[in-house]
Amino acid sequence: MSSTSPTAGTDSEPAVSVRDVTKSYGGRRAVDGVSLDVRRGEFFGLLGPNGAGKSTLVEIMEGLRQADSGEVAVFGESPWPRNTGLLPRMGVQTQSSAFFVRLTVHEHLRTVAALFGADRAAVDSTLEAVGLGDRHDVRVDSLSGGQRQRLAIASALVHGPELIFLDEPTAALDPAGRRDLWEVLRGLKARGRTIVYTTHHLDEAEALCDRVGILVSGRLVVTDEPQRLIGTFGSGSRLLVPLGRIDEERAAALPGVDSVSVQGGHLVLETRATGRVLAALDPLTGLDGVQTRTPSLEDVYLDITTRQTDAPLASNNQEQQA
Numbered sequence: 552m553s554s555t556s557p558t559a560g561t562d563s564e565p566a567v568s569v570r571d572v573t574k575s576y577g578g579r580r581a582v583d584g585v586s587l588d589v590r591r592g593e594f595f596g597l598l599g600p601n602g603a604g605k606s607t608l609v610e611i612m613e614g615l616r617q618a619d620s621g622e623v624a625v626f627g628e629s630p631w632p633r634n635t636g637l638l639p640r641m642g643v644q645t646q647s648s649a650f651f652v653r654l655t656v657h658e659h660l661r662t663v664a665a666l667f668g669a670d671r672a673a674v675d676s677t678l679e680a681v682g683l684g685d686r687h688d689v690r691v692d693s694l695s696g697g698q699r700q701r702l703a704i705a706s707a708l709v710h711g712p713e714l715i716f717l718d719e720p721t722a723a724l725d726p727a728g729r730r731d732l733w734e735v736l737r738g739l740k741a742r743g744r745t746i747v748y749t750t751h752h753l754d755e756a757e758a759l760c761d762r763v764g765i766l767v768s769g770r771l772v773v774t775d776e777p778q779r780l781i782g783t784f785g786s787g788s789r790l791l792v793p794l795g796r797i798d799e800e801r802a803a804a805l806p807g808v809d810s811v812s813v814q815g816g817h818l819v820l821e822t823r824a825t826g827r828v829l830a831a832l833d834p835l836t837g838l839d840g841v842q843t844r845t846p847s848l849e850d851v852y853l854d855i856t857t858r859q860t861d862a863p864l865a866s867n868n869q870e871q872q873a
């Protein structure tokens with residue numbers, strides 16, 4: 552990766568500002584009145600179910616799609632119509648990144664780097680960083696899905712952009728590859744880069760993001776720091792009881808149980824009175840194998856997205872109030 556420094560001088564201005572943006576495809580509204588600021592140096596995660604509008608919103612920020620209405624500014628400038636002045640400052644990995652498939656990995660990245668005037672050292676270090684250091688001479692059309700994804704990420708990073716957009720960058724990576732990429736992303740953040748990324752991995756968003764925004768049916772229903780979201784919406788704890796010990800109806804009737812669901816091999820009892828529920832469970836099922844879990848971002852996300860709410864939720868959501 553090259554070592555372009557983030558531009559100084561206008562640090563108080565957000566890296567990306569989105570105001571009341573809408574976008575429809577035919578009669579279907581994919582993005583519905585979204586307002587949002589991504590601060591400089593921030594690691595921002597856009598979360599939401601399939602079809603919620605994440606990619607559409609990110610592509611509007613990138614200048615790859617035109618919004619129907621609303622305003623977008625990247626470093627204070629409109630990314631649409633195509634703003635070539637912004638291109639060297641942005642790195643973009645999409646879900647359908649294009650490759651020069653007949654070139655080798657190294658030739659491909661050299662070609663991308665040349666478009667931005669990045670040098671050969673940047674090509675080598677970026678391939679090393681994304682775990683393709685030993686794949687220089689492999690043709691792109693011979694790469695596995697996960698290796699292509701790494702190359703797409705390398706193509707977004709090779710010119711050392713200040714603002715990096717990554718659309719589900721870890722989707723095709725194996726567990727070790729995901730963890731390696733986390734370190735690459737943490738390193739970029741430590742060097743002051745701004746990162747906007749989408750993911751369905753909630754553990755990852757919780758571990759990496761300064762703030763997350765949750766989109767549901769095109770609307771940004773909440774924006775906040777992961778730990779604050781958990782604090783605001785994740786009250787109580789969850790008791791995981793192995794399936795078969797007690798039926799759902801009986802568990803729901805126990806004193807102190809707020810709700811019951813089945814997840815994996817467990818009956819999950821939500822409660823704000825853990826001791827009381829454990830005391831009630833003990834004579835019925837015994838406590839062997841019963842686990843207690845405090846809420847995670849995933850719990851909060853599932854709770855928020857399954858409410859199918861139309862109204863913004865009350866949290867530290869300045870954007871919605873702006």
Ligand SMILES: Nc1ncnc2c1ncn2[C@@H]1O[C@H](COP(=O)(O)OP(=O)(O)OP(=O)(O)O)[C@@H](O)[C@H]1O
Pocket residue numbers: 576579581599600601602603604605606607608
């Ligand atoms: N080019 C397009 N033409 C028509 N409809 C589209 C187009 N792109 C997206 N859509 C629709 O817009 C909605 C939002 O899609 P989008 O890809 O932005 O969601 P997403 O949150 O990124 O989903 P995923 O998590 O599955 O990637 C969906 O209903 C989708 O079918």
